[in-house]
Amino acid sequence: MSNEKTTIEIKGMTCSACSRAVERSLGKMEGVAEVSVNLATEKATVIYDSEMVSIEDIKARIKKAGYEPVDKVHQKEASPGIWRKFYIALFFTLPLLYVSMGHMIGLPLPAFLMPDMNPFNFAAAQLLLTLPVMGAGYQFYTIGFKNLFHRSPNMDSLVAIGTSSAFLYGLYAAWMIKKGAHHYIHQIYFETAGVIITLILLGKTLELNAKGKTSKAIKELMELSPDTASVIIDGQEKRVKIEEVKVGDIILVRPGEKIPVDGELTQGASSVDESMLTGESIPVSKKLGDNVFGATINKGGAFQFKASKVGSDTALAQIIKLIEEAQGSKAPIAKLADQVSGIFVPVVIALAIISSLGWYIAGESVSFSIKIFISVLVIACPCALGLATPTAVMVGTGKGAEYGILIKSGEALETAHKINTVILDKTGTVTEGIPSVTDIILYNEWQENDVLMYVGSAEVNSEHPLGKAILEKSKENEIHLTAADNFQSFSGSGIEATVKNVSVLVGNKLLMDERGIDIKDSQEIWENLSDQGKTPVYAAIDNSFAGVIAIADTVKESSARAVRELENMGIQVVMITGDNKRTAQAIAREVGIKKVLAEILPEGKSLEVKKYQAEGKITAMVGDGINDSPALVQADVGIAISSGTDVAVESADIVLMKNDLMSVPASIDLSRKTIKNIKQNLFWAFFYNAAGIPIAMGLLHVFGGPLLNPMIAAGAMSLSSVSVVTNALRLRKFKPKEVL
Secondary structure: OOEEEEEEEEEOOOOHHHHHHHHHHHHOOOOEEEEEEEOOOOEEEEEEEOOOOOHHHHHHHHHHOOOEEEOOOOOOOOOHHHHHHHHHHHHHHHHHHHHHHHHHHOOOOOHHHOOOOOHHHHHHHHHHHHHHHHHHOHHHHHHHHHHHHOOOOOHHHHHHHHHHHHHHHHHHHHHHHHOOOHHHHHHOOHHHHHHHHHHHHHHHHHHHHHHHHHOHHHHHHHOOOOOEEEEEEOOEEEEEEHHHOOOOOEEEEOOOOEOOOEEEEEEEOEEEEOHHHHOOOOOEEEOOOOEEOOOOEEOOOOEEEEEEEOHHHOHHHHHHHHHHHHHHOOOOOHHHHHHHHHHHHHHHHHHHHHHHHHHHHOOOOHHHHHHHHHHHHHHOOOHHHHHHHHHHHHHHHHHHHHOOEEEOOHHHHHHHHHOOEEEEEHHHHHEOOOOEEEEEEEOOOOOHHHHHHHHHHHHHHOOOHHHHHHHHHHHHOOOOOOOEEEEEEEOOOEEEEEEOOEEEEEEOHHHHHHOOOOOHHHHHHHHHHHHOOOEEEEEEEOOEEEEEEEEEOOEOOOHHHHHHHHHHOOOEEEEEOOOOHHHHHHHHHHHOOOEEEOOOOHHHHHHHHHHHHHOOOOEEEEEOOOOOHHHHHHOOEEEEEOOOOOOOOOOOOEEEOOOOOOHHHHHHHHHHHHHHHHHHHHHHHHHHHHHHHHHHOOHHHHOOOOOOOHHHHHHHHHHHHHHHHHHHHHHHHOOOOOOO
C-alpha cells in the first residue's frame, strides 16, 4: 500500500450540497482512504493508494459527479466575466421590472405595452426581456439540472427548478392571453425569474469577491519573492530568473534588495527584515555562517550567500504550503453542516412540492401555489451553511501567518480554543536556549584549563546545549582540544568519553553515583548554584572528582508577559524540564510559573502530558519541535517554536515562527475568536433557513399575514451568503495583545 496526497481544484461547486456530493462520490472509490472537499477554497484534498487508483481516475470521478477538476489551486476574486453576466442581467431586468410593475405605481407605459389595451404585447415584451437574463445565468441550468439528473441536487438545482417553473408558467400565461384569457396578465412570472437570477448573480459575485479577500494572506506571500537573482559565476555577476537558481550558487544581495532564496552567508554582514517570516519588525543582524531566507529584505550592507534551499524547499514556499493545507482542511465543527447539507436540498424540494400542493388542495389558485413553490426553493439555498466554517478558517489561518503563527489544520485551529493547560518546555522555550558557563568550582587540585581541555574534548561530539556551552567556554579560553574516543551519551544523565586514554564523565549526580564518584562535599555548592537558577554539571576525570561547572540560560524577555497573559485567559501554565528542581524552580519564580515538573527525562515528558489529559485537561505542549516531539504529538495541540529554518515541524500542530512566547497566547486567542466567528456564522445560517423556509411555505399567510414574494426570497438568500463571508472577514482585524 502506497498512500499519497493530492489537492485538486474543482469548478462548479456552489453550495455545501455540492462539496458533500463530491466527497460522497470520491469516498466510494476503491483505493481512496480519505477525502475532504472545501467549498470556500473550491479544493478537494484526497489521500489515496497510488497502486490502486490514479489522479486521472479521481478527476474522472469528479467529472462523473457533475463537476470540473482544474489544475490551478488558488482562489481568485470574481473575474470580469462574472461581473459582465451580472451587468447583462441587470441591464435587461430593470426594464423588465418597469414593464411588469411600473404601471402599478403610476409610471407611464407606451400604449402598445399597456396591459389593459395590448395584453399580449405586455406579456411578449416581458418574455423577450427575460430571455437574455436567463442566458446570463445559464450556468444555473446547466449545472443545476445536471446535478439533479445525477441525483445530487444542489443550490443551482433549486434556482433552476424555481426560475424554470416561473418561466414556464409565464409562457403558459402568455399562451392563455393569446387565446383571449386576458385575466392571466396578473399571473405572468417572467419578472420573478429575471429578478431571482439577477439577485443571485449579484450575491455570487459579491461572495466571490469576499472569498478572494479571505485568501489575501497567500496572495501577498506569493508576491513577496523577487523574480530574479544576481548569481556570481566565475567571479562575474549574472542576473538570472529565480527558477534558474540552483543549490550551491553564490548570490549577491545589495542593500534594499529582496533575498531570492534560502542560504548561508559567505561574505559580508548586514541586517535583514524578516517580518514576512516571523511578524517581527526589528531587523535581524546577519554575519558569516548565519542563515538568510528568501523574500526577506536586506536592510544593511551588500553580502554574498550560498544557496541552500530553492523553489518549493524554501521557508516561504513551505509557509505557503502549510497555509494552503490548513485552509483546505476542515474543522470538526463543520461536520454538522456537512451532515445537514447532504439531505438538505432533497428535503427542500420535497417541502416545496408538499407546500405548493397543500395550498392548491386547500383551495388556492395555481398562481398562488407556484409562488409558494418558487419561494421555498429559492430561500432555502444552503450556500450560507456551506460557507460558514471554511471562510472563517481561511481568514483565521491567513491572519495567523501574518503574525508568524502557522496553524497546520482546521482541527488544530478548533482544538486550540479549548486549551486550559499549557505545558512549557524550559530550554529554548521559556529561556533563550543558549546556555553559557558562569562558574567553575574545582576539586582535588585540578586546574581550570585542564578540566576544560578534558571535558571540552569529551563534549565535541555532544548535541546537548549544556555540552555546547562547555565547548564554547573551552574555545573562549583558547584551549587546544583533542580527539575523544568511546563517546557515549546517557539520556537525561550525561556523557562518557576517553580523552588521552583517560576516562571522562560529565553529567548529573545520578551518573556520578552510578560510577562511584565521591561528590558529597559539593552538595552545598550545588544547592547555592541551583538557587541562582544555574544548572550545575559534575565532572570526573580519571575516576577523580574534578569539579562543578555551572551553566546558566537567560530567560526570554517575553516569557513573564506570556505566562501572565495565559493566566489572565484562565489557562494553567506548567513548566517541564530535565533540569534539577532547584534550577527549575528559580527559573519558574523569575517568570511567574507556579507548577514545575523537573528532572523529567525526554521520554517522560509525553507521560506527564498524558497525566494532565487523564484529569480531563485540554493540553498544549510548547517546545522546540525536536527533543520534545513525543510530548508535542501526545498533547491535544503541539506548538513548536521554530527558528525559521525548518518550517514544517512534523510533530507540531502549530508552528511559531517568532522566537517569542507571546505567540502562544496569541495563537489561542486567535483560535477562540475564529471559533466564536464560526459559531456566529453557523447560528445565522441555521436560523436563516429555520425561519425562512416556514415563511416561504406560507406560515404567516395562515394567520392572515403576507405571502413571501419569490424575488424577496432570492434577495434574502443572496444576502445570507454575503453576510456570512463578510462576518468571517471581520477576523482580519485580529491583532495579538501586547501585555506589559
